Amino acid sequence: MSISSAYNIARSGLRVTEGRADLVAGNIANAQTPGYARRDGVQTSAGSGQGDAVDLRVMRQVNDRLAGMTRTARAEQGAAAVPADVLNGYLLTLGEPGDEASPAARLANFQAGLDLLGNNPGDVNAQGDALARAEGFVNSLTTASRTLEQSRAQAAESFDRSLGEINTALSNVAALNAQLRQAGDSPRDTGGLMDQMSRTLDALGSQMDFKTRWEADGSLTLHTTGGTELVSGADAVRLTGDNRTGGIFADGNDVTPDRPGGRGISSGRLAGLSEMLSTVLPQMRLQLDELARGMIQGFEAADLSLAPGDPGLFTDAGAAFDPVRLDGLAGRLAINDRVRPDSGGALWRLRDGMAATAPGEAGTTTQVNAFIKVFDDARGIDPRAGLGATARLGDFAASLVGHQQNVRVSADARADSASVSLATFEDNRSAVEGVNIDTELQKLLEIEQAYGANSQVLSSLSSMIDTLLSSV
Template sequence: MSISQAIQSALSGMNATQTQAAVVSRNIANAQTEGYVRKEVSLGSLVVGGSGAGVSVLGISRTVDEYLIRDMRKSTSEVGYQEVLNASLGLYTDMIGQPQDERSLASALGEFERELTLLGENPEDVALQQSVIARAKDLVNTFTRTDKSIRQLREDADSQISTTVADINRNLSEIHRLNREITARQNSGDVGDLLDQRDRLIDSLSKDIPINVFPSNNGVTIMTQGGVTLLDSEVHQVNFAASPLIPANAAYVPPPGPSALSGLTVDGVDITPNSGYPGSIAAGTLAGHFEIRDTLMPRFQKQVDELASQLTAAFQTADATVTGLAPEDTGLFTDAGNAHDPLAYAPGLAGRISVNALADPQAGGDPAKLRDGMHAAVAGPAGDPAQIQAFSSIFTQTFNFDVTAGIQTSATLGSYAANSASDAHAQQTTASVNMQSEKTALESFSNARLSRDGVNIDDEMQKMLTIERSYAASAQVISAANRMLDSLLAAV
């Protein structure tokens, strides 16, 4: 080997170690950067004219475990779904309280029943009459507050769906841009950081909607787990129309029927959770928000409406002065001032129930109507408890409730109210347990991914020491070659 070849080989070694040092330094700097994948320099022997001429940098590699990433993204979707359920159900259960809490429907019913029982023992007591009406209005306010909370949570879920869909479409567009940039630079430079950036966006996307990712000529193709394409050579946007106000009777109806609420579509394909389409999504934050909007909150709405319905109808039936013909067809509780038909009421009764103005002193009514009946033409005997006792007996009766409400179909009013609250708390507890379980699984996948693809600073520092020695050795070769050249020139 000539002196010039020795110098050339040493220079190639120094250039290679410089590249290695730069990559290792970048690894160390990004050790705590979320989603950063460790980079390594691939080296190869440099051959010129059939002879070895040192070392060459073949490229900067980034190796990941696609199967591990796939499992992690699936777990991320499950966590996103359970987090939404847990958060929304937590808000609802905080509002309604436990059955024994003062703010609960069960407690309001109990207070009303107790005051009514006391009045039955002293039917002529004006203060007690007024107290019963006050408790009846408290009960109505609890119904109204519960109904409002349900509607608000449905509207919030709808708004979150709209926001999440916008985020999904924005991420898809950015991934599409990165696909083009990576493809353009694939053979001309280091694309490792661009791949990291793309993976971070895909990871974020997987929390909102369950996806499958496949390599393609255009970078990556992204599909829902049901097989609907979101990204290939172009972006296939997810479509959704927000509904700022959601009435109690509003529901999503899959195509072809008309629907009061919007579903999710991609290129005209319905991917709405529970739509019946095989490609519908079943995880991710999107599915969680749909579960709240279209399943869980309507379930609770049905329960409180059923309770309001049976209560209103029972007081109509127990009132001896109710004839069934207007205007003498209303009981102590009304449907926004009107008589109530339990077989033909519209959803949202819990938000419309009111105390009959005929017995409400604040509306000009007479609380003595509790003793005489809502439509009594004249006052009855002051000490007659018959009508009040008829009202009180309502709370010991067993009523039949709609099976679609999801809880018991035969119960007293108090028992049904307590079970409705317990149902909500059970749903929230299940979501919380599932969330923690999924988070544990996700943490396991994350740690495995970090261990395999992340940066270990100790390992990188060890590499840096090796690179330093290699660089010093190449410098020594050049220094020795320089001395040899000096000796040669001195001898001439």
């Protein structure tokens, strides 16, 4: 080996050693930087002959499959967290089936009040107690309906916010694609851009699930899990949505979750919010409205004093039941003013009927017993409510509360499972991409030794040259 070849090798060795030191320093400096993937350097030959110089090939340590699994788990966690975020306040208001303030408990309390009134129908105190219990039930149902509407508004706002965050992320991916195309293939040039891409995709993963594909030009293509293209090169679609129905569209293509024949998303926070707006909240609202309908119709049919079109004990904001005004009925449920003394009514109508014009005999129980029987008969239920085809009012109220509380319980169980999976994938991903300070410090010791060895070679070569020159 010639002196010049040895000199080239030693000099390139110093250059490689300097590059390795820079990589280690960068790794240590970015150990806590989100989205940063560890850089490693591999020493390679810079030529094809014996004694050629050496070079440093930089490698960004990533595992795309593991990163994809992590983002999928994050999307599942994001979807499972939505019911708790949206329904927490409403379900606290609704209460458990046995809670004193729940509609189910208030309904049972009113039924017990009617039983007491049946034992002494002429007692003004018993009449007043029954009315107070009826008002307690109405208040619990209208409060639940109002709070549910607030939850729907919250879900709609979160839905719009998620769409905005997703569109920003998709635009950022497209912009990074344009920069990656210009940066070339060198990891030294693209490493920072790839870290930005990783952070963008991780943030996007909590909002929606997606698939990725790296193209030959270095850009990343994004699709929904159903196959709808989201980003291609420097172009990104814009997602739009309807926060009343939960519909989601990508440049006119329906990407709403669970649409027959759709090519949409299936998990993520946006999917969870879409399900809340399209299915869960409307069904909960219908269940409340069905309970209100059962009470209004039941007590209208049981009231022997009413003419067609007259309102019964329970009313739709003072009016009789109107089938075309079912939506939101629970929020309009009210006691008939004709039985409310503070509105000019009379308590004795609980005994004699809402349309009675004069008090009947104090001991008559015919009308009260008819009211009591309302709770004994099974009534038809809208199948869309998801609580069966028929049920007695008390059973339906208990099922309603239990069913709605179970939405949160089931979601919490899914969230816990997703959290476990996410933690596992993140730990595995960190082992591949993360920076271990102890390992990097050990590398510095190796680099120091390599630097010393190359310096010694250069020093020896310098001495040899000096000796040769002095001998001339």
